[in-house]
Amino acid sequence: MACRISEIVIDSADPERLATFWSEVLGFVELDREEGGVIEIGPADPGFGGPQPTLVFLPVDTPTTGKLRLHFDVNATDRDQDAELERLLALGARKVDIGQGEDAHWHVLADPEGNEFCLLRRRLLPL
Known part of the structure; x- marks a missing residue:
């Protein structure tokens, strides 16, 4: 059996702002919010585990430097x-x-x- 991408985790200085932006871009909704500022967005139905991976915005203090590889x-x-x-x-x-x-x-x-x-x-x- 093969694996499937279920989540894509994105480091972010402002998870709220990025979650709002990408929700609007993709037509996603907020699925989960954890203590510490982690926000997960994805399709309204079926959400996590469905045919599309969800996006998880993880707060980080260190800025990204250099070109992203993805x-x-x-x-x-x-x-x-x-x-x-x-x-x-x-x-x-x-x-x-x-x-x-x-x-x-x-x-x-x-x-x-x-x-x-x-x-x-x-x-x-x-x-």
């Missing part, structure tokens, strides 16, 4: 890429230039704490 790719489900880009920017994302060039079919963005993610062109069906 990033998310996201796709819009109910609008085109341009409309989704505007929505993400309004939520607090910012554009990032990592040398992708003007002819790239994706947009490189950063969340409120600077974690990079990409908005891809193809629209996906919602789960």
Whole structure:
């Protein structure tokens, strides 16, 4: 039998802010909140253990330095890429230039704490 990713844990200076941002981006809800500021978000149903991994925001005091070795790719489900880009920017994302060039079919963005993610062109069906 194989394993499956159930949670992705993200170190954060402000878990509340990142949990709110990513809940809006992904349409997730808060699933759990632990003493010490840990917040878990995920799909409303079935949540933890369902087909999508949940996101856990863990408070840390030390800032991240250097480039992260992992990033998310996201796709819009109910609008085109341009409309989704505007929505993400309004939520607090910012554009990032990592040398992708003007002819790239994706947009490189950063969340409120600077974690990079990409908005891809193809629209996906919602789960």
